[in-house]
Amino acid sequence: MNAIAHIDDAVFIQDQQVKTTSLKVADIFQKQHKDVLRKLESLECSSDFNERNFTLVEYKDAKGENRPMYEMSKDGFIFLVMGFTGAAAAKIKEAYINTFNQMAAMLYNLHGNNECIHIGAVVQLKSGGPIYTVSQIHHDNNGFMQNAEVLWHNKANLCRDVLPIACLSLETKNIIDSKMLNDFWASVNSYGMHKLNHSRNPNILAFNISQIYQCIDGLPMKSQLFAILMQSQSPHPVFMQHNKSIHSALFAKTIKCWIFKPVPLRNLGLS
Structure with missing residues (x-):
C-alpha cells in the first residue's frame, strides 16, 4: 500500500519524545480527519492515560486557518487504532509501530551511555x-x-540485512558527529541558507531534507545525517524538532521540515 511508503514522514521527535498526530494518522489510513478526531474524543481511556498520551494543539490548514489536531505518543496511537480493522489497516499499523520503534531507538542511542551492541546502536x-x-x-x-x-x-530506499554480531563493532561518536556536522552546515551555507529556509519566522530555520539532497551533492546517507542533525548545537543551528509541517516561505504549499534555532552569523564564521 502506498501509504506505508510515507510512514517515515508521519512519526517525528519533539521534546525528546517520539510522536505522531491525528492529521498524519488520517492521511496514512486514508480517513477523514474529522472522523479521526471524533474517534479520539470518544476513547474510553482514563484521564491519566489521556493526559500522558494525547495533546490537543492547532495547525494551519491550506487556507491558513487554525484547526484542531492531537499529538500522540506510541501508546496513544496504539489505543486509537485498535479499532481500525482489515488486512490493509493491519499492515499499516505494523509499519507505523515499527517506525515508532526505530525513532525511539535512535533517540535512545543519542542519549544513552551504551557500551555493547543493542537496539538503536550505530x-x-x-x-x-x-x-x-x-x-x-x-x-x-x-x-x-x-x-x-x-x-x-x-x-x-530503507534497506535491511541480518549480520552476525561477531562481525560488528560499535561506531565511534566522532564519525557521526563533528566532521560530518561541520561539512553539512558548510555545504548549506555555501549553497545559500536563504534558498533552503522555508520558515517565515526569523527566529527559526526550517529545512526540507529531501530538497537539500536534491540541491547539494556529496551528503552522507540519510540515516547518518538524521543522527548528526539531532545533535546539532551551537556554533551550528540548534536542533529543535523533526518533521514539522511548515507553510513554506519558498513555495505556495505546506512542507515537512526539520526545525532549528539560528545562531548569530559570527558563530558561523560569516561576519
Missing part, C-alpha cells in the same frame, strides 16, 4: 563499510546474541 562491520542502525537482535538457544537486523539508507 554499528559498522569490523572490516569497514557502511554505517548501520540495529533494529533487532536475534539470540541463540542459550540466550547469547547471535545476529543483528540492521537498517541503512541506499539513496531513498
